Structure formats: C-alpha cells, structure tokens
Amino acid sequence: MPMWTWAGETARQLRAAGQTELAEAVAGLPVLCEAGDAVRVEAVARSALRTARRLVAETGGTGPGVPGLFGPPTLFFLAHWPLAVRVGALAEGGRALAQVNAAAEDEPDPHTDGPLPVSLLETLVRCHANVDARGTTGLRRELLSTRRLAGWERTPAWPAFTLARVNLLIDEDLAGRAETELRRYEHTATGPAVLGADGVFTLARALRYQDKHAEALEALDRLEAELALDGVNSRRAALYRRIRFERARLLSWLARLGQCRPQEAIAPLPTVEEAEACPSLRPAWVEAVENLVCQGAVRNDWRLGVRVTTWSRYFERVGAPRRGAELALSAARLAAGRGARWVAGCSALRAERLIGELGRTEEIAGDLAEVRAMIEGMPPVRPLAPAENVLDFLRAQSAEEVDPEQQAEQVNAALERAPHDTPLLTALGQVGRTLMLSDAATEPQWRHVRERPGDQRAALSLLETLLHDNDTVGVRTLVSTLAAGVLDNEADRAEPVHMEAVQLGALAPHP
Secondary structure, eight states: OOHHHHHHHHHHHHHHTTOHHHHHHHHHHHHHHHHTOHHHHHHHHHHHHHHHHHHHHHHTTOSTTOOSOOSHHHHHHHHHHHHHHHHTTTOOOHHHHHHHHHHHHTOOOTTBTBOOSOOHHHHHHHHHHHHHTTTSHHHHHHHTSHHHHTTOTTSTTHHHHHHHHHHHHHHTTOHHHHHHHHHHHHTSSSHHHHHHHHHHHHHHHHHHHTTOHHHHHHHHHHHHHHHHHOTTOTTHHHHHHHHHHHHHHHHHHHHHTTSSOHHHHHTTOOOHHHHHHOGGGHHHHHHHHHHHHHTTOSOOOHHHHHHHHHHHHHHHHTTOHHHHHHHHHHHHHHHHHTTOHHHHHHHHHHHHHHHTTOSSOHHHHHHHHHHHHHHHTSOOOOOSSOGGGHHHHHHTSOTTTOOHHHHHHHHHHHHHHOTTOHHHHHHHHHHHHHTTOHHHHHHHHHHHHHHOTTOHHHHHHHHHHHHHTTOHHHHHHHHHHHHHHHHHOGGGGGSOOOHHHHHHTOOOOOO
16 A cells, blocks of 8 residues: 555544544644645654654553554654655755665664555655756665665555656656656556556656656646545645646746747746745746746746745755756846846856766756856946945935846946945945845955955954854854954954954944
8 A cells, every 4th residue: 555545544543542643643744744844744743753652651552542553663654754854845955864864774674563654765765866866866776776675565665666766767867768667557457546646746757858748737637637526635735736836837838839828837837935835846936937937928037036046045055956056047047138147147156066066967067058158148237337436326226226136236346446345345245135145245255354354344244144144154264264363463452343242243234
C-alpha cells in the first residue's frame, strides 16, 4: 500500500483505540508537510512523539487501547516529517544535508519491526536533487541502486523511491525513458493508485522536458477532474495549488510560442503570496511570469525584480545553488529588459558565483553567457545630475517618479567619480536594501571602511546593511576592522567609534 493509504489506515485504527490526538497527527503530518507549514509540522510531530513514547513506556506497545500500534514504524513515521518538510516544501539543500544524511544512516531495516511507511533515504535523495539536480545524478543513482533499496520493495515507501528513480532519469536528460517508465504503470490494475497524484506531476515534468506541453496539460486536467469527484481527499487544497502552478508554467510557454493567448496563462497563475508560502513552487512561478513578461502580459517593474532576487537569495542561503543560479539569471534577464543595468549586473554576478558550485554546467553556463551579452548591449547609464548634486536631485523627485533601480544607477554613477563620498555610500546601502541587493551594496562600503575606519557614519551605514542581511560574520569582521583602526590611530580617540554600540547593533545611522 502507498504511504498515504498506510497513514489513513493507521489513523483509523488509532481513533478506534481512543487515541484521537495521535490519529490526527498521523493523518495530518503529511498534509501539513505538503502545505509547507514547517512550524506546525515540528510542533505536531514533537507532541505526538512525546505521547506515543509515553504510551509505549506505560504499556510496552501493547495492551488495552494500544493494539500494537506504537512499534518502530509509527514512531519513525512521526519523527520523519520535520526533516521531510524542510527538504520538500521548503526546498532546502545543503543547509539540511548533514542532518538528513546522519538520520538516513541511522534508518532501521525496512522490515525488522514491520514495513516502514517512509524513508529518510528517499529524503536524502531529494535533498541532493535540491542542491544540484543535474550535477548530483551519479550520487543519487548510487543511493537508488538495487543494492541500497533491497528490502524496500514491499513497503509503503516504495512508490516514493519509484518516482525518485524517474526524476533521476529526467535529470539525466532521459525524459523519454522516464515517460515510458511511468506509462507502464498506467496499464496495470493498481499502478495509477500506487503512484497517485505525485505520479501525475512527475509525468507532467517528463512531458515538459520533451516539449510535450499539451500532453502535460491533459495529464493535469485528468488529475483535476479526479480531485473534483473526491470530496474527502485531505490533499485537495495542496494538489489544486500545485496543479495551478504547473498549468501556469505550461500555458505561459505555449503563449510564448504563440499557441495560446497569454490571458489563458494568466488565469491560473497563483498569487505571489502563494509562491512565497511554498518555496519549492517558486521556480515554476518565476518561469511562468518571465514567459508572460516576454509577451507583454505581465508588468516588468522593480517590484518583480525584488521578488525574484529575494527568492534567488533564499535558495543560495538554504544550499540550493542551481535553483539560486536559475532565478538569478531570470532576475538578470528581467532587469535587462527594463533597463536596470546595475541590478542585471549584480544578478549575473550572483549566478556566476553559484554556477561555480555546480556540476554539469554546460547549459546554464550558456544561459549566463547570453545574459552577459544582454547586459553588454545595454546603453551606459546617463547621469541626471553632477555627482555632488545627485542626492539632492533624487530627494526632489515626487513619489510617482521614485524608482529604486534608477536611484541605484545614479548613485553608482556618482560613486565612480567620488568613491569615498560617505553620503553616496550611505544612499547606496539604503537603495541596496530596498532592492534586496544589500550584499552587492556592501562591496564599495567595505572598501571605504577598510581605508578609512575612522569614518563613523560610513561604518554605521555598513553595519545597518549587514544587519539587514543577518550577516553575523560581516558584523564581527566590521567590529574587528574598526577596533584595529582605532588602535592604529590613537590621535582619533578623542572622537571614538562607539565600539560597544557597534557590537550590540544599537546605533541608528545618522539622518
């Protein structure tokens, strides 16, 4: 039986035994995980494990009201989801890898105490795919080898392993073989039920990689029709949401090819808040929106750029460099399209840095080269005011005229002529924070502070930028730099840099 069936049956038995809280945890944890509610997953799993372990200690796992339901499979199931939601809906890669790897090494035999319903080995495979889907295929193939999966064939976790193998084929540029594998299950009596909705999404992915977008849409339409008839499916909300993300991505590409109207792709497009809530779905949203921008159907402004940059940096932060690089390239292309040269250049640099962490970079390196060519073809920034007057010019703009990307362009142009102008450096930090490019804005600030550590205002502006990024390493480095500067220049101690306040982050920048 699949994991979802196992969870429903176990929850039913727990309710019959009077263990309502545990029944709700067993039935609800996979749903919460799919929805991306990591906080509730952690809380529910912790509470359920505490209750289950107490019952085991009191009864030995058997006895009235506890009909052998609290063996290792159930306990392992409850403990599985806090890591699963991080690797699944939150799309964490390197940040979770060590913890998932250690947990997978301690995973018990799949049949020693009854068939395990879930597997951390499959979570580990998914974690490696999050890190670099195309560059970790060899490692994942070893993890999914027949030798490693021996004994899992008759467990509820097996369908997840099957789909992991199919996704591996897609990442190995064998999408046709992946489709063939999935089609085999369509013609068996239990195949579609075993792979379920996840099998449909994997089939849609295999078809999309073969440019069979219309067939992928048909598969999603069939799944949506089945959900409409299944009024008690606890996954309906999450599955409908995922269908909309995939449908928007597929239709947006067809609109770009001129095979459907852009309005058809806009209709199912989820809100940005929905994409914000589930990081694993953000790449699909960005791909759909970028395609629609190319058709002039979606507005390409600095706010869209901030969103895509924020998500790119998220994937960089959680150790998913390929997704981070792909979104950085999207941010660069969108910025180039609206004439934001500095933003485009910063995004291209981020992509280049992340690509350096990847394997199998031929295709994405080609994308980077195309972006570089786009940026080089952009006209140079034309200063709108002399360097000494540019801040007054920008402050005089009306609210309707304010464009943070244009402000950044003008400030950077002025800094080329006055690289140590403290008000300009402070302004760059401010606009960098607005555009979520504070890491790029700190580079000229760092150069100035290292050369002139006695410039208190510049140091405080840099501190604010570092705190905005939660860059604790940068804050410690700044403190050390300022301390060294104070010690090297005893004459300046009459006007100290307030080291205690810098260490605590208690000072606000000067107005």
